[in-house]
Amino acid sequence: MKTVADALTCAVRMDSVRKTYGEGATAVHALDGVSVELRRGTFTAVMGPSGSGKSTFLHCAAGLDRPTSGRVILGETDLTGLSETKLTELRRERIGFVFQAYNLLDSLTVEQNIVLPLRLAQRPSDPRFLAEVVRSIDLHVPMNRRPSALSGGQRQRVAIARALVTRPDVMFLDEPTGALDSRTARQVLDALRHAVDLWGQTSLMVTHDPFAASYADSVLFLADGRIVDQLPRSAPERIAERMAQLGER
Structure with missing residues (x-):
């Protein structure tokens, strides 16, 4: 039986989660x-071959999709029975998202993009914390600039700042460096790692890149919808070797 201490130290728990699309022979x-x-x-990375269930894992863990069976628990909150309205509120107030495509609004300035989740939740913005977030991820751009005037790496750092500014319970990242060159990807990963080390920011990242996964405290490997292995923080070469072994399954 899970104790109160378990709930306090566990950010996300998935219990026997299944997700099935379709029915019968085509399921x-x-x-x-x-x-x-x-x-x-x-900081946890999730890797696996194409079709292994990585995106579904992230979507179910983040409350973006409902499992067919099993439970997903965020802190002490069981997401299973929540209405869509409650799930929307929970995602807005307790979860941060960073995607490969940035999802910034060019009609807004950098600062307006960052604080948008706070405005949607009708929460005040703390200028000091905003400045601390921006400084911690090395986002050295004018706050009144539009995203279209930024580089890919700068836009992704804006997206990370937007996810961090709400002080989320968990930050979910879906291929956050997939559209970046290697130098820029390293800068973004440094920023993510710094958020974990500085604020204890719980983070879950889906990635296909062993170098990106090497920044995580542990790497989960999925195959055929199941967790088949786990590595503690490891060098990219060790992670790539394990991925190659999965490909031989």
């Missing part, structure tokens, strides 16, 4: 009984 089991705990203040 696809994207997740097949996944059980895992993500501890608070840790």
Whole structure:
């Protein structure tokens, strides 16, 4: 039985989560009984071959998609029975998202993009914390500039700042460096790692890149909708070797 202490130290828990698309002979089991705990203040990477269930894993863990069966628990909140309205509120107030495509609004300035989640939640913006977030991820651009005038790496750092400014319980990242060159990707990953080390920001990142995964405290490997292996923080070469072994399955 889970204790109060477990709830306080566990940011996200998935209990026997299954996600099935379709029915009968054409059914696809994207997740097949996944059980895992993500501890608070840790950075976890999720890797696996194409079609292994990585995106479904992230979507279910973040409350973007409902499991067919099983439970997803954010802190002490069981997401299973929440209405769509409650899930929307929870995602807005307790979860941060960073995607490969940035999803910034060019009609807004950099600062307006960053604080947009706070405005939507009708929460005040703390100028001192905003400045601290911007400084911590090395976002050295004028706050009144539009995203279209920024480089890809700068835009992704704006997206990270937007995710961090709400002080989320968990930050979910879907291929955050997928559209960046290697030098810019390293800068973005440094920023993500710094957020974990500085604020204890719990983060879950789906990636295909062993170099990106090497920044995480642990790497989960998915295959056929199941967790088949886990590595503690490792060099890119070790992670790539394990991925190659999965490809030989």
